[in-house]
Amino acid sequence: MEEAKDPRNGGDSSPNQVSKKPRTSGLITEQEIHEEFSHHNLNVARINNGSFGSCPGSVLAAQKNWQLQFLQQPDDFYFNTLRKGILHSRTVIKTLINADDVDEISLVDNATTAAAIVLQQIGRAFAEGKFAKNDTVFMLHCAYEAVKKSIQAYVTRAGGSVIEVQLPFPVNSNEEIIAEFRRGLGKGKANGRKIRLAIIDHITAMPCVVIPVKELVKICREEGVEQVFVDAAHAIGSVDINVKEIGADFYVSNLHKWFFCPPSVSFLYCKKASLGFDVHHPVVSHEYGNGLPIESAWVGTRDYSSQLVVPAALEFVNRFEDGIHGIMKRNHEEVVKMGKMLAESWRTNLGSPPEMCAGMIMVGLPSRLRVSSEDDASRLRSHLRECHGVEVPIHYQGLRDGEEGVKDKDGVITAYARISHQIYNKFEDYCRFAELFIQSEKLVVNIGAALIK
Known part of the structure; x- marks a missing residue:
């Protein structure tokens, strides 16, 4: 069923009531910031926002409202509210990251789920003989451990190989990273191997460094890498994102880390030209085959409230200057x-x-x-x-x-x-x-x- 014609989307799903532009008056005060995070344990010096993020009280209140709506009348919520609300959130994200089409945006639990989506289709291609056994997946040595485990589960078990490029740390310049990346690609292509997928972090988790992702994606294209997946778990809310300029096939970022959503919710961008790849949500529901955004919008009965509060998170950030x-x-x-x-x-x-x-x-x-x-x-x-x-x-x-x-x-x-x-x-x-x-x-x-x- 085409998404625009699905009655579960309700009426107008445009996010006009939530502006991307920040306020010019009535900005949030330091006291109000303190009140928004008064649920934090004040006895802890919490200098680790990067792991789990932080959700302000006003967004938590919006989440509770969504949860109550479902509990009050779940059938009506499913048929008349849920899909419309998720489409609203996806449309907000489309604007924030400069995507061409809302159909390029899917909401999933976290970056680990998104990695499974991307890597499962690579694994299937190896298992079905579409890729040669000596073809490879290329990644940075400091890739997130869950991503490495997904490669092990879906790619190496199906016959694919893996090349890791060692990045310098401490690091002094983007040029150091670019040079090591080029050397690693050369190693990956040795003996006629094809690099079927490159995984590039936008901001590495540990040690943390902002990677020159646009330049590395461009190098991948020049070197004939078939697909590029950017793991940007820490990106939205901490760096500018323009997915058209970056040029990757897939791009994921967690909205609960630096964009003030409750855990857990992430977006997975799939470039429209890449939607022909065999990508599916790893949890198969009755929406299987209706496209990744629709598959991801219903994976069975569960709490979808974290996916529905994206507009509320945008309202919160717009209370700040700029x-x-x-x-x-x-x-x-x-x-x-x-x-x-x-x-x-x-x-x-x-x-x-x-x-x-x-x-x-x-x-x-x-x-x-x-x-x-x-x-x-x-x-x-x-x-x-x-x-x-x-x-x-x-x-x-x-x-x-x-x-x-x-x-x-x-x-x-x-x-x-x-x-x-x-x-x-x-x-x-x-x-x-x-x-x-x-x-x-x-x-x-x-x-x-x-x-x-």
């Missing part, structure tokens, strides 16, 4: 300022120049913490949470052969904190973290000793 662009600018400037403060306090370094970060930045931890494995990094994160009320991810940076690494006065820096800044954060959140490693040598040694017990 809307989402003002928020992005504020978060970028503040996280750079806080990152520099921490690095100066600890006499360490930043993992990238400021122009290669958005709302997150990597800060080197003192080498005397003696973090020597991913397990150590995990234990340090738990220790900071449980003993000091600081929530921040820790990255272990081991040395590759021939590398000297970045050093502080005591040795090689092997661990980095990924700090985030969102509008609810206060200067005191970062001071609490800073003081843990500067108030006394004894405290640092004690924390380091706790890691290696």
Whole structure:
């Protein structure tokens, strides 16, 4: 059934009542921001917005209203409200990311679901003999672990191979990334292999770096890569997105990370020219075969409220000066300022120049913490949470052969904190973290000793 003719879409589904433009008067105050996030645990320095995001109270109230509408009369909600509401959300996203057509936008639970959609069709092509056994999927070494597991589940089991390109970290410039990417593509095409899919992060998760995604997609096209999937889990709400300029076949971003939606909801953009690929939602319902946006809009009885509050999230960001662009600018400037403060306090370094970060930045931890494995990094994160009320991810940076690494006065820096800044954060959140490693040598040694017990 064509979406425009489906009676479940209701009447006019255009989002005219929710403007993309921010307000010019009656802007949100700092007190109102505090009230919007008053449900947060005030005893925790929450400097990890990147993992799960944050949803303001006004959007949570809108979500509750959608949930009540369903519970009051679920049949009417299904036949007369749900599809129309989801189409409304998709239309808002279409405008935000400069897509050509709302049919290019599907709403799914998260970026992991979107990766499964893209990788399942690649796996089917290998299994059905459409791709040769030595053809490959190409990705960055720091791709999200769930994406790597999806490749293992859908591609390598079907006979495909995988090439990972090692990106430098700490990183100094886009040119370093582009050079390594070109070298990796050359390796991927060796011995006549075809690269059937390239997976490129827009903002890598750990360590976090903003990738020159438009340039890398262009290189893929020049080198004959068949499909390009951009995993932009952290992008919407933290960097500008123009999917037509980026030029990828598939692009996913989580709306619950930096766009203030409740967990969990993401959009998957499929370029219209790429809709001929055999893409389907991994949960098969009676909408199978009606196109990915329709398949994704109904995967059985469940709570769809997080997908329906996208217009409410846009209303929230429009209460800020310059809307989402003002928020992005504020978060970028503040996280750079806080990152520099921490690095100066600890006499360490930043993992990238400021122009290669958005709302997150990597800060080197003192080498005397003696973090020597991913397990150590995990234990340090738990220790900071449980003993000091600081929530921040820790990255272990081991040395590759021939590398000297970045050093502080005591040795090689092997661990980095990924700090985030969102509008609810206060200067005191970062001071609490800073003081843990500067108030006394004894405290640092004690924390380091706790890691290696």
